[in-house]
Amino acid sequence: MAEVTExxxxxxxxxxxxxxxxxxxxxxGRSVVLLERxxxxxxxxxxxxxxxxxxLDGIVPRWWEEVPVERWVVRRSTxxxxxxxxxxxxxxxxxxxxxxxxGMTTLRCHFDAWLAAKATDAGARLVTSTVATGxxxxxxxxxxxxxxxxxxxxxxxxxxxxxxxxxxxLAKEAGLxxxxxxxxxxxGVKEVLxxxxxxxxxxxxxxxxxxxxxxxxxxxxxxxxxxxxYTNADTVSIGVVVALPQLAASGVRPEELVADxxxxxxxxxxxxxxxxxxxxxxxxxxGGYDTMxxxxxxxxxxxGDAGAMTLAAGLWLEGVNFAIGSGDAAxxxxxxxxxxGDCSAAGLASYRADLEGQFVLADHKRxxxxxxxxxxxxxxxxxxxxxxxxxxxxxxxxxxxxKPGGLRLTRQVAAGHGVRLRQLAGDTLRGxxxxx
Amino acid sequence: xxxxxxxxxPSTPRWxxxxxxxxxxxxxxxxxxRAHITVDAEVCRSCTTRACVTACPxxxxxxxxxxxxxxxxxxxxxCGTCYMVCNHEGALTWTYPDGGHGVVFHHG
Ligand SMILES: Cc1cc2nc3c(=O)[nH]c(=O)nc-3n(C[C@H](O)[C@H](O)[C@H](O)COP(=O)(O)OP(=O)(O)OC[C@H]3O[C@@H](n4cnc5c(N)ncnc54)[C@H](O)[C@@H]3O)c2cc1C
Ligand code: SF4
Ligand code: SF4
Numbered sequence: 091m092a093e094v095t096e097x098x099x100x101x102x103x104x105x106x107x108x109x110x111x112x113x114x115x116x117x118x119g120r121s122v123v124l125l126e127r128x129x130x131x132x133x134x135x136x137x138x139x140x141x142x143x144x145x146l147d148g149i150v151p152r153w154w155e156e157v158p159v160e161r162w163v164v165r166r167s168t169x170x171x172x173x174x175x176x177x178x179x180x181x182x183x184x185x186x187x188x189x190x191x192x193g194m195t196t197l198r199c200h201f202d203a204w205l206a207a208k209a210t211d212a213g214a215r216l217v218t219s220t221v222a223t224g225x226x227x228x229x230x231x232x233x234x235x236x237x238x239x240x241x242x243x244x245x246x247x248x249x250x251x252x253x254x255x256x257x258x259x260l261a262k263e264a265g266l267x268x269x270x271x272x273x274x275x276x277x278g279v280k281e282v283l284x285x286x287x288x289x290x291x292x293x294x295x296x297x298x299x300x301x302x303x304x305x306x307x308x309x310x311x312x313x314x315x316x317x318x319x320y321t322n323a324d325t326v327s328i329g330v331v332v333a334l335p336q337l338a339a340s341g342v343r344p345e346e347l348v349a350d351x352x353x354x355x356x357x358x359x360x361x362x363x364x365x366x367x368x369x370x371x372x373x374x375x376x377g378g379y380d381t382m383x384x385x386x387x388x389x390x391x392x393x394g395d396a397g398a399m400t401l402a403a404g405l406w407l408e409g410v411n412f413a414i415g416s417g418d419a420a421x422x423x424x425x426x427x428x429x430x431g432d433c434s435a436a437g438l439a440s441y442r443a444d445l446e447g448q449f450v451l452a453d454h455k456r457x458x459x460x461x462x463x464x465x466x467x468x469x470x471x472x473x474x475x476x477x478x479x480x481x482x483x484x485x486x487x488x489x490x491x492x493k494p495g496g497l498r499l500t501r502q503v504a505a506g507h508g509v510r511l512r513q514l515a516g517d518t519l520r521g522x523x524x525x526x
Numbered sequence: 527x528x529x530x531x532x533x534x535x536p537s538t539p540r541w542x543x544x545x546x547x548x549x550x551x552x553x554x555x556x557x558x559x560r561a562h563i564t565v566d567a568e569v570c571r572s573c574t575t576r577a578c579v580t581a582c583p584x585x586x587x588x589x590x591x592x593x594x595x596x597x598x599x600x601x602x603x604x605c606g607t608c609y610m611v612c613n614h615e616g617a618l619t620w621t622y623p624d625g626g627h628g629v630v631f632h633h634g
Contacts, residue, residue, distance in 0.1 A: 127625050128630065133634075134628075134630075134634075135634045152614055197633050198631065199633070218625075218626070220625040221624065256606065257606040259622075275606075327633075334607065335610055335611065337580065337611075338578075338580055338581040339575070340580065345546070347582070349543065365551060365553050366543075368552045368632060368633040369552050369553055370603065370633070371607070372603070373581035373607065373610070
């Protein structure tokens with residue numbers, strides 16, 4: 091007979107969603123087991139990345155005084171590139187360098203472990219090196235626990251919160267996520283490169299503790315996607331995010347795309363002499379609002395990437411904050427349902443309403459059309475080159491030929507890229523509607 | 527016995543900085559005894575896309591001369607790319623490694 095542990099709630103996955111859920115339940119006085127398949131929280135997790143911390147304001151007061159941060163992001167650049175050109179919009183804010191800050195670079199083995207420790211400090215029981223291998227159901231089909239790979243041991247509870255990330259096999263087993271949906275996912279590949287702090291400060295124009303976030307469009311050949319470059323304390327993270335079906339059909343290896351980016355004339359000088367510390371890869375659920383599963387069923391809640399909650403809308407790549415926001419809401423909804431003695435889907439329904447009332451679903455709903463626009467053919471394949479050529483036409487001095495007029499130049503350059511002015515205007519308007 | 531590591535692919539020549547084996551050498555793997563992913567090379571023989579060969583970030587799928595696929599689970603990121611892009615029923619079985627095993631990221 092398999093060993094059975096009975097608790098009030100089981101949370102699967104000690105990523106940001108799971109730790110936030112376990113923390114909320116523990117604070118509500120509930121016994122909660124937090125299962126993690128890796129040897130420590132964060133060991134399986136890869137992101138860009140930058141964590142936007144304000145979601146923590148209500149969870150860990152003055153979190154910035156203790157969070158394990160690499161650098162506080164004070165500069166954010168959006169870069170459009172062709173193989174030989176680049177055009178950047180660069181924003182710098184002194185306010186972002188002071189509490190409560192905006193974004194921070196941090197590494198997941200540090201950040202995830204920190205948040206998990208908040209949950210255990212509050213009384214949650216973290217069990218690492220243990221895979222939840224399936225759901226346990228009662229005679230009526232309602233979820234009442236999980237099986238694990240520890241000699242078949244089971245953990246039973248009136249409510250299970252699946253925070254098992256992008257491939258969520260628990261949400262799949264519950265029939266809430268399709269078995270595989272390549273077109274809703276992108277692959278992120280990342281290199282962490284050693285670079286001394288002093289070199290980072292000089293090359294990126296920042297002081298100690300200040301960091302830079304660069305998003306890059308036009309660097310992924312024919313494959314829809316984008317690139318990123320983030321500064322850590324004495325490493326930089328560089329990588330690409332690419333649409334899965336098109337990557338698979340392209341014949342181009344993902345690490346080659348990162349090498350393209352590293353060798354780009356606008357980026358290579360920043361990385362001179364840097365050497366590879368760690369190579370990594372992870373999937374992103376990039377489909378947004380329209381691809382989210384049902385988040386509630388009898389005895390089961392879904393939070394974070396398991397619920398496709400990464401906001402990957404081109405200008406934004408935010409998932410950790412969405413995971414924390416949704417995990418916290420799931421933990422509170424579960425605690426409420428336990429107190430009321432009703433963990434059916436109806437008893438847990440406040441979860442969805444809570445998410446709709448805050449940024450998690452509000453942002454996703456507002457930006458639901460953004461992933462399609464950002465990954466569209468014109469934005470991916472034509473606009474980076476078009477805008478770079480426009481800049482080149484504006485700023486190249488062609489004496490004795492006089493300067494071209496702006497409108498004529500735009501029409502000429504657009505035509506050269508197979509784009510009509512009407513389409514350009516239409517996409518601009520569409521962008522304003524989606525993002526505005 | 528597991529299959530040998532595939533040779534470096536010509537598409538990532540050394541002049542791009544580093545060989546593929548050196549690249550994977552930067553990653554910490556706590557290899558489990560059980561193969562958490564298995565590939566049915568017979569099914570792969572009828573596959574024309576070879577989606578996994580292009581997309582697997584760890585480059586673990588190697589076409590063989592006889593039209594099959596050689597796969598080694600040991601240096602796997604557990605990312606899920608292969609099962610997502612493969613559209614041949616029955617070609618892959620995919621699970622996570624047993625608890626505590628598999629990839630350990632230190633700079634994720
Ligand atoms: C390349 C890339 C760049 C990104 N950049 C950013 C960024 O800059 N900023 C940002 O905010 N977000 C970014 N994201 C998104 C972000 O990483 C995710 O949205 C976030 O990690 C989701 O948190 P989560 O807790 O839902 O899932 P995860 O962080 O994936 O955690 C899931 C956890 O569950 C565990 N687990 C899974 N299955 C089981 C099981 N069966 N049993 C036990 N444990 C299990 C895993 O080991 C893992 O610890 C990026 C993602 C990628 C891939
Ligand atoms: S694993 Fe799937 S995609 Fe890869 S060769 Fe076999 S059938 Fe084709
Ligand atoms: S899970 Fe990812 S790394 Fe592992 S074999 Fe599949 S594609 Fe390759």
